[in-house]
Amino acid sequence: xxxxxxxxxxxxxxxxxxxAIFFGLLLTAxxxxxxxxxLLVLRRRHRGIQQEPLEASHQPxxxxxxxLRTVVGISTAVTVLILFGLTILSVSVGKAVTAxxxxxxxxxxxxxxxxxxxxxRYASDDASRVLLTxxxxxxxxxxxxxxxxxxxxxxxSFWVPSLQGKRDLIPGRTTQEWLQASQPGExxxxxxxxxxxxxxxxxxxxxxxxxxxxxxxxxxxxxPAVEPTDEETQRGRAIFLRSACSLCHAIRGTDAAxxxxxxxTHFGSRRTIAAGTLPNNKGNLAGWIADPQTIKPGTHxxxxxxxxxxxxxxxxxxxSLK
Amino acid sequence: MTPVIPEQHAHxxxxxxxxxxxxxxxxxxxxxxxxxxxxxxxxxxxxxxxxLIGGIEALLMRLQLAKPENTFLSAGRYNQIFTLHGTxxxxxxxxxxxxxxxxxxxxxxxxxxxxxxxRLNAFGYWMYLAGGLFLYGCAFFNMIPDAxxxxxxxxxxxxxxxxxxxxxxxxxITFTEVSALCVAVELIVTILxxxxxxxxxxxxPMFCWSMLVQSFMIIFAMPAVMxxxxxxxxxxxxxxxxxVNPAEGGDPLLYQHAFWFxxxxxxxxxxxxxxxxxxxxxxxxxRRRIFGYPALVLSLVGNGxxxxxxxxxxxxxxxxxxxxxxxxxxxSMMIAITSGVQIFCWLATMWSGRLHATAAVHxxxxxxxxxxxxxxxxxxxxxxxxxxxxxxxxxxxxxxxxVLIGGAxxxxxxxxxxxxxxxxxxxxxxxxxxxxxxxxxxxxxTTFFPMHWLGLVGMxxxxxxxxxxxxxxxxxxxxxxxxxxxxxGGLTFIANVLRSRRFGERAGNDPWQGSxxxxxxxxxxxxxxxxNLPVVTSRTPLWTPVxxxxxxxxxxxxxxxxxxxxxxxxxxHHRSVQPPPTLWxxxxxxxxxxxxxxxxxxxxxxxLASLLGMIGLIGWFWPRRPLEVEQ
Numbered sequence: 001x002x003x004x005x006x007x008x009x010x011x012x013x014x015x016x017x018x019x020a021i022f023f024g025l026l027l028t029a030x031x032x033x034x035x036x037x038x039l040l041v042l043r044r045r046h047r048g049i050q051q052e053p054l055e056a057s058h059q060p061x062x063x064x065x066x067x068l069r070t071v072v073g074i075s076t077a078v079t080v081l082i083l084f085g086l087t088i089l090s091v092s093v094g095k096a097v098t099a100x101x102x103x104x105x106x107x108x109x110x111x112x113x114x115x116x117x118x119x120x121r122y123a124s125d126d127a128s129r130v131l132l133t134x135x136x137x138x139x140x141x142x143x144x145x146x147x148x149x150x151x152x153x154x155x156x157s158f159w160v161p162s163l164q165g166k167r168d169l170i171p172g173r174t175t176q177e178w179l180q181a182s183q184p185g186e187x188x189x190x191x192x193x194x195x196x197x198x199x200x201x202x203x204x205x206x207x208x209x210x211x212x213x214x215x216x217x218x219x220x221x222x223x224p225a226v227e228p229t230d231e232e233t234q235r236g237r238a239i240f241l242r243s244a245c246s247l248c249h250a251i252r253g254t255d256a257a258x259x260x261x262x263x264x265t266h267f268g269s270r271r272t273i274a275a276g277t278l279p280n281n282k283g284n285l286a287g288w289i290a291d292p293q294t295i296k297p298g299t300h301x302x303x304x305x306x307x308x309x310x311x312x313x314x315x316x317x318x319x320s321l322k
Numbered sequence: 323m324t325p326v327i328p329e330q331h332a333h334x335x336x337x338x339x340x341x342x343x344x345x346x347x348x349x350x351x352x353x354x355x356x357x358x359x360x361x362x363x364x365x366x367x368x369x370x371x372x373x374l375i376g377g378i379e380a381l382l383m384r385l386q387l388a389k390p391e392n393t394f395l396s397a398g399r400y401n402q403i404f405t406l407h408g409t410x411x412x413x414x415x416x417x418x419x420x421x422x423x424x425x426x427x428x429x430x431x432x433x434x435x436x437x438x439x440x441r442l443n444a445f446g447y448w449m450y451l452a453g454g455l456f457l458y459g460c461a462f463f464n465m466i467p468d469a470x471x472x473x474x475x476x477x478x479x480x481x482x483x484x485x486x487x488x489x490x491x492x493x494x495i496t497f498t499e500v501s502a503l504c505v506a507v508e509l510i511v512t513i514l515x516x517x518x519x520x521x522x523x524x525x526x527p528m529f530c531w532s533m534l535v536q537s538f539m540i541i542f543a544m545p546a547v548m549x550x551x552x553x554x555x556x557x558x559x560x561x562x563x564x565x566v567n568p569a570e571g572g573d574p575l576l577y578q579h580a581f582w583f584x585x586x587x588x589x590x591x592x593x594x595x596x597x598x599x600x601x602x603x604x605x606x607x608x609r610r611r612i613f614g615y616p617a618l619v620l621s622l623v624g625n626g627x628x629x630x631x632x633x634x635x636x637x638x639x640x641x642x643x644x645x646x647x648x649x650x651x652x653x654s655m656m657i658a659i660t661s662g663v664q665i666f667c668w669l670a671t672m673w674s675g676r677l678h679a680t681a682a683v684h685x686x687x688x689x690x691x692x693x694x695x696x697x698x699x700x701x702x703x704x705x706x707x708x709x710x711x712x713x714x715x716x717x718x719x720x721x722x723x724x725v726l727i728g729g730a731x732x733x734x735x736x737x738x739x740x741x742x743x744x745x746x747x748x749x750x751x752x753x754x755x756x757x758x759x760x761x762x763x764x765x766x767x768t769t770f771f772p773m774h775w776l777g778l779v780g781m782x783x784x785x786x787x788x789x790x791x792x793x794x795x796x797x798x799x800x801x802x803x804x805x806x807x808x809x810x811g812g813l814t815f816i817a818n819v820l821r822s823r824r825f826g827e828r829a830g831n832d833p834w835q836g837s838x839x840x841x842x843x844x845x846x847x848x849x850x851x852x853x854n855l856p857v858v859t860s861r862t863p864l865w866t867p868v869x870x871x872x873x874x875x876x877x878x879x880x881x882x883x884x885x886x887x888x889x890x891x892x893x894x895h896h897r898s899v900q901p902p903p904t905l906w907x908x909x910x911x912x913x914x915x916x917x918x919x920x921x922x923x924x925x926x927x928x929x930l931a932s933l934l935g936m937i938g939l940i941g942w943f944w945p946r947r948p949l950e951v952e953q
Contacts (some may be wrong), residue, residue, distance in 0.1 A: 032700050
C-alpha cells in the first residue's frame with residue numbers, strides 16, 4: 001500500500017518531494033555544524049582555563065570578544081541569507097504546486113467529506129455524465145484533476161500523500177486544489193484533520209489509470225446497476241429494497257435513491273468497504289452489515305436487522321454490483 | 323547551621339524582618355500565604371503534578387499505538403486522552419510551571435522582597451488550581467473533552483460534541499487565562515518598578531528579560547483565546563449563539579484565526595523563560611558574563627513580536643489566498659533568525675568561557691541538540707508546499723515535541739538542577755542528575771525521532787489505530803518503547819529530587835558562585851529575601867567584590883515595605899507598604915470558581931459568580947491604613 005510522501009507520483013508531489021529533500025539535506029548540514037561546534041566547545045572547556053584570566057574579570061580579553069563578535073555576526077548574516085533563499089524557493093515552488101486553480105483541460109472532481117466517508121462527484125456540464133460514487137476516485141494518468149472540496153458536517157482534510165499535499169474541507173466553504181498522477185497506480189489517502197470518533201477509519205483510494213481504461217471505467221460507472229441474473233441475487237435486491245438499507249443508500253436503476261450513505265450502484269467494483277476500513281469481500285461485508293459498530297464504533301451506518309437466511313442473498317446481490 | 327550574614331548586613335534586624343514577612347503558621351496561615359516564594363513553589367509543585375498526569379496520558383496513547391489495530395483503548399477513550407494530554411501539558415503544566423519559576427526567582431534576581439501585588443499573586447494561583455481541579459473533576463464524572471486541545475468547531479460545537487466535556491475544556495481555559503494574566507501583570511510591574519537601585523534595564527538578568535517579554539506576550543495573546551474559547555465556542559454551546567456555526571452563517575475559520583493568534587505565541591510564552599534559564603545556567607557555569615547581552619535581549623524582544631505574525635502557518639491547509647500565505651512563510655522563517663542569534667551567542671559564551679559540565683549543563687546540551695533539530699523541522703513547516711504534506715501528521719507531532727520538550731522541558735530541568743540548592747538549601751545529586759539526563763535524552767529521541775518518519779510515510783495524527791501493511795508498525799513500536807524510557811528518566815529525576823531534598827549536601831548561599839542576586843539570599847531564602855536590599859553596580863552583581871556592593875538602608879523592618887524604583891534606571895522613587903497575608907484571594911477565587919464551574923450547566927451561575935466574586939473583592943480591598951509613604 002502506498003501512502004507516502006516519498007512515493008511521489010505526478011507533478012505536485014514530485015516537486016514537493018524534491019523540495020523536501022533539498023530542505024532536508026541543507027538543514028541537516030546546518031544542524032550538524034551547530035552540533036559539531038557544540039561538541040568542540042565541550043572538548044575545549046579545559047583549555048579555556050589557560051587562555052583567559054576569567055576568574056578575576058569574568059570577561060575574556062577584548063581580542064577574544066571582537067573575534068567572537070565577528071564570528072557570531074557572520075553566522076547571523078549567513079542564517080539570514082539562507083532563510084531568505086529558502087523563502088524565495090519555497091514561495092516560487094509553492095505558487096505552481098499549491099495553486100488552487102488547475103491548468104486548462106482538467107477533469108473536475110468534487111469531494112465532500114462526511115463523518116466518516118467521502119462522497120465523490122464527477123462534475124460535467126452534461127447532466128447525464130455527472131457521476132456519483134464514494135471512497136474511490138479513479139483518475140486518468142497525465143491529466144490534471146481539479147479537486148473541489150466541501151464538508152457536510154465537520155472539518156475534514158483531503159490528503160493523498162503520493163499525489164499532493166492536504167486541502168481542508170470546511171463546512172460552508174469550498175476549497176480547491178489540483179493534482180496529477182504520472183504513473184498508473186493505486187494511491188491510498190486518509191482524512192488528516194481530526195473529525196471525531198472514527199477519524200482513524202476515514203480512508204479512500206485514488207486509482208490512476210491510462211486514459212482509455214479510465215474512460216471505460218467512467219462509462220461503465222455511468223450505467224445503472226446491473227440487473228440481477230439469478231434467483232439468489234434477485235432475492236437479494238428485494239431484501240435490500242424492503243429493508244432499512246434503502247433509506248440511506250442509493251442504487252441507480254432501482255427505487256433506492258437516498259443520499260445519506262455512500263452510493264452503492266457499483267459497490268462490487270470497489271476495493272474496500274467502510275471508507276478503507278476493510279477489503280471488499282463477502283465475508284467482510286457480512287460482518288460489516290451484521291455489526292458495523294464493532295468494526296467502526298460510532299459509525300453512522302445503522303445496524304439493520306437482517307435475518308440470517310437473508311444475509312447471503314443480500315451480500316451476493318451487493319457484490320454482484322460490479 | 324547558623325546562617326552566614328555578610329558583614330554589611332550585620333545591623334539588619336533579621337528577627338523583626340522575619341516576623342514581618344513570614345507566612346503565618348498553621349493551615350489557615352498556609353491558605354493565606356501571599357509571599358512570592360510560597361506561591362511560586364506551589365505553582366511549580368502543582369504544575370509538576372499535572373506533568374505527571376499528562377505523562378501518564380501520553381503513555382496510555384503510546385500503548386494503544388504500539389501495534390496496529392490494537393484494542394487497548396476504545397476510539398472514544400483515545401480521543402479523550404489525547405485531548406486531555408494536550409490540554410494538560412499546554413495549559414496546566416507548561417505555562418504555569420514557567421510562571422512559577424518566574425514568581426519564585428524574579429524578586430530574588432532583581433533584589434526585592436516580594437512581587438508587586440502579593441494578593442493578586444495568590445489569587446492567580448488559586449484560579450489556576452481551581453481550573454485544573456475543575457477539568458479533572460469533570461473528567462471524574464465522565465464529562466471529558468474529546469475534540470482535541472484546540473477544539474475546532476464545528477466538531478467541538480453543540481451538534482457534534484454533545485455533553486459537557488468541551489464546555490469543561492473551554493471553561494478551564496477561562497481559569498488558566500485569568501491566572502496567566504494575573505501573573506503577567508504581576509511580573510511586569512515587579513520587573514519594571516521594583517528592581518534594586520542601580521539595576522537599570524541594561525543590567526537586568528537575562529531570565530528577568532525573558533519573563534518580562536513573556537508577560538507582555540501573555541497580555542496580548544490571552545484575550546485572543548478568550549475570544550475563541552469563551553466568546554465563540556462556549557457561547558455557541560451554552561447560549562445558542564452562532565459565531566462559528568456554518569449552518570447559521572458563522573465561520574469556523576474565524577475560530578481558528580482567533581485560537582492560533584493565541585496558540586502560536588503560546589509556544590513562545592512557554593519557551594522564552596526557558597531561554598532565560600539557559601542564559602542563567604551558562605553564565606554561571608562558564609564563569610564569564612554572557613556573550614552578546616544586547617543581542618540576546620533584542621532577540622527575545624524580536625521573538626516576542628514575530629511570534630504574533632505567524633499564526634497562519636497552522637492554517638496553510640485551509641486554502642487561504644497565496645499572497646497572504648507567502649507573508650506568513652516569510653514571518654515563520656524569520657523567527658529562526660532571532661532563535662539562531664541566541665544559539666550563536668550561547669556557543670560563543672561557552673567557547674570563550676570555562677565550562678563546568680554539571681547536570682544542569684548536560685540538560686543545556688540536550689536542549690542544544692533537540693531544540694536545534696526542532697528548529698530545523700520548523701523551517702521545513704514554514705514552507706507551504708512542505709507543510710501541506712507534513713501538516714496534521716506525526717511529522718508535526720515530532721516537531722512540536724522537539725521544540726517544546728527540547729526547547730522548554732530540558733532547560734526547565736536544567737534550571738531545576740541549577741536552582742535546586744536555592745529552593746531547598748541542599749545540593750541535588752550530580753551523578754543521579756546526569757543519569758536521569760541520559761535516560762531522558764535517549765528516551766526522548768527514541769520516542770520522537772521515528773515520528774518524523776511516520777509522518778512522511780503518511781501517518782496522520784490523532785488516529786486511535788491504524789491498519790497493518792502501511793509500514794508504520796516498527797516505528798510505532800520503537801516510539802512506545804522510548805516512551806517508557808522517558809518514564810524511567812522521569813522517575814530517576816523524581817527519586818533524585820526526593821532523595822536530595824532529604825539527604826543532599828548543604829548548599830550554602832552560593833554553591834555555584836553565581837552571578838546574579840538570588841545567590842546572595844539564603845538557601846532556601848528567608849521570607850524577606852535580603853536583610854538589606856542590595857544596590858547593583860554591574861550586570862553581574864555577585865561577581866562584583868563585596869566591598870563594592872552598597873546596600874539600601876532606612877527601610878522599615880516592622881512592616882512589609884518594598885522599594886519602588888524608576889522604570890529605566892532603577893533610581894529609588896518611594897517606599898510602598900504591602901498588605902499582610904489574607905484569606906480573601908482564596909475566597910474570591912473560590913467564589914468565582916464556583917460560579918464559573920456552575921455556569922457550564924446553567925447561565926444563572928454567572929450571577930452567582932459575580933455575587934460571590936464581588937463579596938470576595940470587597941473583603942479583599944476593605945480599607946485598612948495608608949499603604950504608601952512618600953520619601
